[in-house]
Amino acid sequence: MSVKITKASMRQDENQHYLGQVIFELENVKSPYEISFFSKNGKDWDYNLHFTAQSGDEEEFYELDARLEEDDDLFDELLSASWNTLEQSPSDE
Template sequence: MNITITHAAMTHDKENGYRGIVQFDAEGHKHPYEVTLQLNSIRGTTWDYSLRFAKDPGSEEEINQVEAAIEQDDDLFDSLIDAAAQTLPEEEEELS
């Protein structure tokens, strides 16, 4: 699935770990998406995420396609994390 990232941001604090938001368009889809990412450094190294439409609601079929792509394509998911991580100050960019 081809996506175009339109906005990304990430924050980090000791209590909540890393939290990111990435907004993107998916090729052929009518409405933009937003994914919220969270990595709690206390709990481990697995990213949790939540996907939703960024603005107006779209079709269930389209959001299910994006959800499946995120679940199956590690490179796609990593690109979302990387886009958000690039917004962190340099001293906080150790997400590996």
């Protein structure tokens, strides 16, 4: 199943926690989705899945959420898209 990433971002907040976001579409899935990532250390990640614009098919939403839990490749692809937008501070270079 191919992924089309519409928008991705990642930043660090004032506590140096990582906050990321990806808006994406999946082949054969009706609605576009947004996934938000959160990590205190950049290694262990929590996420929240959302409909992007308006509510869509609830069953499809739960199926996609379950897939994200099981499909490491899909999760990692979305996380990498977000992570790759993180700007390095001058002290990190």
